[in-house]
Amino acid sequence: MICILALVVFGILGIFSATHRKIALEAFDCVFRRLTIRKCTSGLDRRLKSQITGKLMKKYPRVAKFTFKYFELISWVFTIILILSIAYTVIGGYNYYIYGNCNGPNEDSFCIFDPLGGNSKFSDIDSEEFCSLDPIEKKDLTIKGINLSSFPKFERWAENDVVFIGCYACQYTRESYPSIKKLSERDDVNFIFAHFPAKDNTQVISNILNCINEVNETKFIEFNDMIFRLDLSLLKNEEELLRIVESIGLNKEEISQCSYTQRIQNITQSQISELQSTGIYGTPTVFVNEKAVVGPKPYRVYKRLLK
Amino acid sequence: MNISEIRRDFPIFNKQINGNPIIYMDSACVSLKPTQVINAINRYYNEFPACGGRSEHRLGKKVTEEVHNARKIIQKFLSAKRINEIIFTKNSTEGINMVINSLNLQEGDVVLTSDKEHNSVLLPCQALRKQGVEYRTFKFGDIEDFKNKLTEEVRFVSTAHISNLDGTINPIEEIIKLSHKNKSLVLIDAAQSAGHKKLNVRKLNVDFLVFSGHKVFGPSGTGILYGKLDLLKNLKPLMIGGSTVKNSTYENYEIEDIPERFEAGLQNYAGIIGLGEAIKYLQKIGLKNIEMHEYQLNRLLSQELSDFGVEILGGLDPEKRSSIISFNIKGMHPHEISGILNESNIMIRSGRHCVHSWFNANNLEGSARISLSVYNTEEECKRLIEEIKKIKNLI
Numbered sequence: 191m192i193c194i195l196a197l198v199v200f201g202i203l204g205i206f207s208a209t210h211r212k213i214a215l216e217a218f219d220c221v222f223r224r225l226t227i228r229k230c231t232s233g234l235d236r237r238l239k240s241q242i243t244g245k246l247m248k249k250y251p252r253v254a255k256f257t258f259k260y261f262e263l264i265s266w267v268f269t270i271i272l273i274l275s276i277a278y279t280v281i282g283g284y285n286y287y288i289y290g291n292c293n294g295p296n297e298d299s300f301c302i303f304d305p306l307g308g309n310s311k312f313s314d315i316d317s318e319e320f321c322s323l324d325p326i327e328k329k330d331l332t333i334k335g336i337n338l339s340s341f342p343k344f345e346r347w348a349e350n351d352v353v354f355i356g357c358y359a360c361q362y363t364r365e366s367y368p369s370i371k372k373l374s375e376r377d378d379v380n381f382i383f384a385h386f387p388a389k390d391n392t393q394v395i396s397n398i399l400n401c402i403n404e405v406n407e408t409k410f411i412e413f414n415d416m417i418f419r420l421d422l423s424l425l426k427n428e429e430e431l432l433r434i435v436e437s438i439g440l441n442k443e444e445i446s447q448c449s450y451t452q453r454i455q456n457i458t459q460s461q462i463s464e465l466q467s468t469g470i471y472g473t474p475t476v477f478v479n480e481k482a483v484v485g486p487k488p489y490r491v492y493k494r495l496l497k
Numbered sequence: 498m499n500i501s502e503i504r505r506d507f508p509i510f511n512k513q514i515n516g517n518p519i520i521y522m523d524s525a526c527v528s529l530k531p532t533q534v535i536n537a538i539n540r541y542y543n544e545f546p547a548c549g550g551r552s553e554h555r556l557g558k559k560v561t562e563e564v565h566n567a568r569k570i571i572q573k574f575l576s577a578k579r580i581n582e583i584i585f586t587k588n589s590t591e592g593i594n595m596v597i598n599s600l601n602l603q604e605g606d607v608v609l610t611s612d613k614e615h616n617s618v619l620l621p622c623q624a625l626r627k628q629g630v631e632y633r634t635f636k637f638g639d640i641e642d643f644k645n646k647l648t649e650e651v652r653f654v655s656t657a658h659i660s661n662l663d664g665t666i667n668p669i670e671e672i673i674k675l676s677h678k679n680k681s682l683v684l685i686d687a688a689q690s691a692g693h694k695k696l697n698v699r700k701l702n703v704d705f706l707v708f709s710g711h712k713v714f715g716p717s718g719t720g721i722l723y724g725k726l727d728l729l730k731n732l733k734p735l736m737i738g739g740s741t742v743k744n745s746t747y748e749n750y751e752i753e754d755i756p757e758r759f760e761a762g763l764q765n766y767a768g769i770i771g772l773g774e775a776i777k778y779l780q781k782i783g784l785k786n787i788e789m790h791e792y793q794l795n796r797l798l799s800q801e802l803s804d805f806g807v808e809i810l811g812g813l814d815p816e817k818r819s820s821i822i823s824f825n826i827k828g829m830h831p832h833e834i835s836g837i838l839n840e841s842n843i844m845i846r847s848g849r850h851c852v853h854s855w856f857n858a859n860n861l862e863g864s865a866r867i868s869l870s871v872y873n874t875e876e877e878c879k880r881l882i883e884e885i886k887k888i889k890n891l892i
Contacts, residue, residue, distance in 0.1 A: 233832055236830055236832045236833050236836065237832065237836055239833060239836070240832065240833045240834075240835075240836025240837045240839070240840070241836060241839075241840060243833075243836075243837050243840075243891065244836060244837035244838070244839065244840025244841065245840055247837065247840070247887055247888075247891070248840070248841070251887065251890070254891060255890065255891050258891040258892075259891070259892070
């Protein structure tokens, strides 16, 4: 059994070193013989057994004795661990490709392919540190039954629906924006943008956004492009926000006045309530054809969910 | 004899592996090399790296002279009657093949060997079957069995003096006497006895004797075939070519004298000179001293190992074995024993030692083999015993 382990370990080392390549070939011969119900003749198993035992014997005679006595059993255990590890690695790799995380959809546990967790982090809506909203009870994320009519959208009568719930002031929404933008530009996607002011009291931007949407339904993308590029410290600066409004060809006074109206503030409040009903616990949360993806994922993850 | 002084001659003992000294006990395979031999080899390459026996210039003459000196040293070492009875080969295997394949054995002839022969003897003898020559074996060391097998059809007897498998000693004096009485020629494979026991080919009255240089502190790729001159005259050289002829025409050639006719092509001059130096080194220490020292170590190892239940092949009596202790530990493969010892820098051999036939016949996977030399010490043997004890405790 040790030959299977040796084949994997020395096979990898053999890529870089000729000495290990020779051992890997011996291990392969041994494995091949065992698979064809023949005796392993290379003696590699014995060599490894004696080397390991010999090294242990110097410092840990009892461990050496145990190792020597149960070497085959230990080899089996390690082989099973190896096979399980390989299986989990393959599953992890698959999950990483499909969901952007080794552990499956919307998981944020450690992933070796994404050690810093860049694909899995999200701005926690529940966090007291920066949350300006009432805590949201975690439940299954769903877009069903949510009224999205008031949110800015690109309606193309396409077969795919993408709803991007993000927060202008949240780091991970900002990180995910390029992928979402790319997705929104596809012809086969109906795109809705929903601002959820999870951080830094950015409700005022929601108001402005709603006003922009009322004046010109196509301008919100340009506005978003600039807002997501804007330095975080300037997000609370209303003058700066109105300068952006002006730069996209809209009347800043008109938008400013609009944003302070009770009607718009009510719309914003009702939007927040609707979004809370989805069960979101972090931003960004993207619904692609009603399937939720939390955290900034690579473009391929979103694309795979399209019909 | 001062072992510490002797050890200082072997530069390998200055080397450490993982901070620990080396304990080398695989001298039956290849012995370590003293500085004197290494220097002699270097001297050839540094001072006179030329052709021997052909070129008339100073360097060529120097090589011829050095090779002659080496041959003289080996003649004395074996107590051979004439210098031209010493033929340089590349090892014992070559010497054995030269003799066996040049004897002109006929269909119906019988070749007799022991059941513990190295493949170097076994295979050439087996190959004679194609010529209709019968191949027969006697039990190694069993003179009665030898007598029974020695029928008048036996034309040739080839056997080892000391078994490389377990160090047991063949009664070669008696074997030679009985063979000659039977008009059979005898070849003694002295690969494991040269350098460990005094050899006197005249006293033994042996027809042919071979040994390897690499087992007697000499360089690899060197060996000796001794043959009685009148017998060598009747041997047909296996290889001919450069330096084996006095003259040649497009139709024919005139063969060289002995030993040159058996030494085809440019020789391993550095090796031959190194071998001469190695034999000088052995003689300086004295074979009696070496034999006694190895016996004492063998006795210590045999006694201690047998005390804690290690199975020694060839019997417990160290007097019946030379400097070899071949053993097995029940429940453990010999390669595992040598592999574990290797981790403590103790180097011994394991396996079937090129005597597969005997192990196959006895249903054994092999053995672990300790082979001693003059540079081994009592302390090393005690350390080995401790390690083997630990290994035995693993089971």
